[in-house]
Each structure stands twice: as C-alpha cells, then as structure tokens.
Amino acid sequence: MEVLVVIAYSGSFFYRVSLLRRKLVLTLTTRHGSRQIFLHQLLAYLLLTFVLLSGMSFFVSNWLLVxxxxxxxxxxxxxxxxxxQYQLLLGTQQLYISELDELGSSLSDLSAERARLVEENQEIGATLSTLETRLGLLQEPVGMSLxxxxxxxxxxxxxxxxxxxxxxNGVPISAERINDSYGMRMHPVLKTRKMHNGMDFKADRGTPVYATADGVVEYGxxxxxxxxxxxxxxxHNFGFKTYYAHLQKVLVKSGTFVHKGQQIALSGNSGRSTGAHLHYEVRFMYRPLNPGPFLQWGLDxxxxxxSEVEEVPWESLSAMYPLNQSGAQ
Structure with a gap:
C-alpha cells in the first residue's frame, strides 16, 4: 500500500517516489519508458528528505531569484x-561656477569704476578748491559735503x-594805449584845466567798440x-551807465537791448577832438566814476x-546778492 507519492519533473524526465510497505520505490519515466528502483527504508527516507529539500530549495530559489x-x-x-540628479547637480554646479565668474568680473569692473570715481572726485575736489579760491569762498567749509x-x-x-x-567791466576797445586817464587835466582843445570824466583810448578810425555790460541803448x-x-x-543794471564818444559810426539804435561784448560802434574823431580815439565813461546815478577799477574788474x-570804488553803496547790493561769504568789503 502506497503511503506517499512525490511526482516531479527534472530536466527531460519525471520521477515518482512512493513509500510502499517500508520500501521506497523510485519510478523514473522518460520517453524511452519507465523504470522502478526499490530502496531501503532509511535510505528511502533520506532520499525522500533530499527530494523534499530539493523541491523546497527550487521554489525558494525561484522566489529569491524573482x-x-x-x-x-x-x-x-x-x-x-x-x-x-547627478547630471542635474553637475549642470547646476557649472552654472554656479559661470555665475561666480561673471560676479567676479563684475566686482572687478566695480572696483575699477570705484577707483576711477575716487580719482574723479579728487580732481573735482582740486578744481572746486581752485574755483572757491577764485570766487573768494572759504575752502572746504567745515561740515559740508562735496x-x-x-x-x-x-x-x-x-x-x-x-x-x-x-x-x-573790461575794456571797450582794442586800443594802442590810454592817452588820458580820469581826473583833472589840461584840455587839449580848450587849453584850460578841466575835469576829465573818463578815459581816452588811442585807436585808429573804424576800430570796433564793444559794450562793457548788458543794457539798453539810451542814446545813439x-x-x-x-x-x-x-x-x-x-x-545798465543797478543805476550804472557807460558813455562811448567821438565815434565815427553808431551801430545801435536807441531803445534796443545790447549784451556784454556786442559791437555797438566804430571809433573815430567826431566832436571836440584832436585825433582819433575813444572817450569812455562809467557813471553811477549820473555821477562820473573812475573807469580804472572797472577796466580791471573780473572774476579773479x-x-x-x-573796496576801491567808495562812491557806490555796495552794502545794499550785498544784501540782494552776497558778494562773498562775509558780505561786501
């Protein structure tokens, strides 16, 4: 009587193990036929155990393989x-390296620009100090920024x-020399001592005469x-007038505006004169002034x-336009 039957397939044949009356019968079946092998009971148990373990090993191996x-x-x-992710990180790293290189280049450019600005500020400061000196201002006032x-x-x-x-201010004509200055003199025509209210510039006839300040033509x-x-x-402004006399030709009309440096006439020898020249006067409120300080007056x-022209009340003018930081002299 069979107690246990194990049927398995291995390679190209089937085998069956049967336990029959304390004997183990191993039946091998191939395409050539069947064959039975009878084994002793102990050996049969060992073989049966091996077969079971082999089958279990096969299934476990397949499960482990899967x-x-x-x-x-x-x-x-x-x-x-x-x-x-590595490739992405590698690309990101390359991007960071590129951005760091660009940042380094930008920082270098900024450093160069900063050095240039510092140099320009130094040049501006030097120029500013020169201008402050020319304008009569205090150099580098305390607490003031550039x-x-x-x-x-x-x-x-x-x-x-x-x-x-x-x-x-300035000269009204390009002259050879000044014949007569402001002050008392022997009049060359009248032969008497008279006050000379202006300056005489020796110049050839037809020499251009220029306005010494902006203004309006009162008479021409x-x-x-x-x-x-x-x-x-x-x-002119602030009550000043200028006179240009003994002209050969007048080039402006009464009531018209002129600007400083504009040609207004040609020098000549008209009127009471002994030779070609320009008679030039500066007046304040109809009062003649010495033109000398006005000829030399400028920015420097x-x-x-x-301080030289005391006839003009400069104090009231300095209240409108401060002539320097401490007021008019």
Whole structure:
C-alpha cells in the first residue's frame, strides 16, 4: 500500500517516489519508458528528505531569484535617477561656477569704476578748491559735503557772472594805449584845466567798440553842443551807465537791448577832438566814476571793486546778492 507519492519533473524526465510497505520505490519515466528502483527504508527516507529539500530549495530559489530581479530593477531605476540628479547637480554646479565668474568680473569692473570715481572726485575736489579760491569762498567749509560745496560754488558763480554782466567791466576797445586817464587835466582843445570824466583810448578810425555790460541803448547818434560828437549811452543794471564818444559810426539804435561784448560802434574823431580815439565813461546815478577799477574788474579780483570804488553803496547790493561769504568789503 502506497503511503506517499512525490511526482516531479527534472530536466527531460519525471520521477515518482512512493513509500510502499517500508520500501521506497523510485519510478523514473522518460520517453524511452519507465523504470522502478526499490530502496531501503532509511535510505528511502533520506532520499525522500533530499527530494523534499530539493523541491523546497527550487521554489525558494525561484522566489529569491524573482525578488532579486525586482530588487535589481529597483536598484537600476534608483541608479538612473541618481545619475540624472547627478547630471542635474553637475549642470547646476557649472552654472554656479559661470555665475561666480561673471560676479567676479563684475566686482572687478566695480572696483575699477570705484577707483576711477575716487580719482574723479579728487580732481573735482582740486578744481572746486581752485574755483572757491577764485570766487573768494572759504575752502572746504567745515561740515559740508562735496555736493553742498559744489552747489554753493555754483550759486556764487551765477551771482558773480550776473553782476559781471550787469555792471560795466573790461575794456571797450582794442586800443594802442590810454592817452588820458580820469581826473583833472589840461584840455587839449580848450587849453584850460578841466575835469576829465573818463578815459581816452588811442585807436585808429573804424576800430570796433564793444559794450562793457548788458543794457539798453539810451542814446545813439550825434550829440550837439556836448563836444562828444557821435555818442552812444548805455543804461545798465543797478543805476550804472557807460558813455562811448567821438565815434565815427553808431551801430545801435536807441531803445534796443545790447549784451556784454556786442559791437555797438566804430571809433573815430567826431566832436571836440584832436585825433582819433575813444572817450569812455562809467557813471553811477549820473555821477562820473573812475573807469580804472572797472577796466580791471573780473572774476579773479571780484572783491577788489567793492573796496576801491567808495562812491557806490555796495552794502545794499550785498544784501540782494552776497558778494562773498562775509558780505561786501
């Protein structure tokens, strides 16, 4: 009587193990036929145990193989993901390196630009100090920034340029020399001592005559009975006037505006005169002034006029336009 039957397939044949009356019968079946082998009971148990263990090993091995294959697939997938992440990190690193190089280049450019600006600021500071000296301002006022000093200098320059265009200054003609200055003299025609209210510039006929300040033409033409001959009178700001006499030709009309440096006439020998020259006067409120300080007045000696010409009340003008930081001299 069979107790246990195990049927298995191995390679190209089937085998069956049967336990029959304390004997183990092993039946092998191939394509050539069947064959039975009778084994002793102990040997039969050992063989049966081997067969069972082999079958279990086969199934366990297959399960482990399948699981290992799945694990390998997962590992390969993880490896691929890690490789993609590595490539991404590598590209990001290259991008960071490129950005760091660009940042380094930008920092170098900024450093060079900063050095250039520092150099320019030094040049501006030196130029500003020169301008402050020319304008009569205090150099490097305490507590003032460079921008504040620039604004102060700009305002002072505007005020001085405005006054230099409003009040007569500079020479009215390119002359050979000054024949007669301001003051008492022996009149060359009348032969008597008379006050000479202006300056005479020796110049050939037809020499251009220029306005010494902005203004309006009060008179332009021949002045009878004055001895001036052809005369131009200009009205300027703050009550100043200038006279240009003994002209050959007047080039401006009464009531028109003229600017500083504009040609207004040609020098000549008209009126009471012994030779070609330009008679030039500066007046304040109809009062003749010595033209000398006005001829030499300019930006470099801006404050000199206010101390040399005492006939003008400069104090009231300094209240409107500060002539320097401490007021008019």
């Amino acid at each position: 699981k290992t294959h799945d694990d390998l697939t997962d590992l390969e997938r993880d490896h691929q993901d890690l490789n993609e 921008e504040e000093r620039l604004e102060l200098t700009r305002m002072a320059a505007r005020q001085r340029l405005f006054l230099l265009h409003s009040i007569p 033409g021949y002045r009878k009975g004055s001895g001036f001959g052809n005369l131009v009178v200009l009205q 000696n801006f404050n000199a006029l206010f």
